[in-house]
Amino acid sequence: MPATSTVVISRRSFFGKKDEEEKKAEKKEQTEGETEQLNITLEEAIEQINSLESQLSEAKAAREKEEKDFKYRLSEIAQEMKSQKTRLDREAEKAKVYGIKSFAKDLLPVADQLQLALENVPAAELEENKALNDLKEGIEMTQQQISKAFEKNQIILVNPEIGAEFDANLHEAVMRVPRAQMPDNEPNTIAFVQKTGYNIKDQVLRPCWVGVVSE
Template sequence: MAAPCRTVLRSVTNFTSAALFRSTKPRYSTRYLATTATETSKAEDVEAAKSETPAEGETTSPADKKLTEEKAKLDKELKEYKDKYVRALAETENVRQRMKQQLADSKLYAIQGFCKDLLEVADVLQKATETVPAEEMKNNPTLKTLFEGLKMTETQMQKVFSRNGLEMLNPVGEKFDPNFHEALFMAPMEGKEPGTVAVVSKVGYTLHSRVIRPALVGVVKAP
């Protein structure tokens, strides 16, 4: 009878001990373990960074100082080369624009020499029509026909001039402008404002607003 009782008592004791052991065993969740591992890793990183950062007051090594100076030198050279590059681009663009303008001007004023030669012909026609007396044309049909032919030729020539940008300057009564007129003489004249053109000895011409021959004029002088 005593043996079975001891067996039962031993079984109860073992069961109680196992239950107590399970109740006192710490329970850690997966989230708790992951958080702990992360905090540990961060702490290690901070310690490593502190160990790599030179302490306050610690002087840099000669190699680091040399690298810093070399970097500053290279930065300065880079800035200088960049500035030169930008200036070179600007100068190239200016040259391109000047060449473009010169090319356009050369095309626009290519006929300037030819126009100057034609002006002599226009002057002869103008003088010829101005010197024909009106009274003689009334009594001479042949002279009248010749005059009309010269006048038509002169008119047609002026139309051709205008189509090619050649314009006549006949500034009678206008203010004297040294950019377009050349004064041959100055004289006081009653009833005319001083500084105005009174007489045009030879008309001038412009080619696309550029003077190729100034008008030869007489200017009114103040009395």
């Protein structure tokens, strides 16, 4: 009986060790499987992260392009509005000048007549003739009012000095004076002023009528 009992214990020990080894093997296989699955999961996660980063980069680039295009369009609109405003201001200024120019041309003969009247008032009779003196003062006051109106609208009197150089842009030659008659004057200079001229801003309203010294 004792011998038989010993054999039974030994078989149990043998089978017990075998079970433990199988369990260890199964556990090892399970661990290796879990590790392999974990590696696959990490690779998939990295791939997804890379994909998301790529999508984010593309979205950022697209947004930057949209912002750049939007700013460029805004710049174009601002430039177009500025150009349009400049053009409208220029057209308004032209219309204003045209209106003033048309009105001023109607007043020039009046200014000429006033100037002519003052030049022809006999100075010797002014002290003795009070009526004539009052008339002269009235003409001077009217001339001053017209001059102020011209100045307000940037209408400038052109009355060159004798001997000044002739300028075809501002003057109109109505007569040629031989230099022999005016030896002290250089050729192509003004010999006399027949009628004063007027400019409005950078435009000639009426050229000044002058005589020019010839060769």
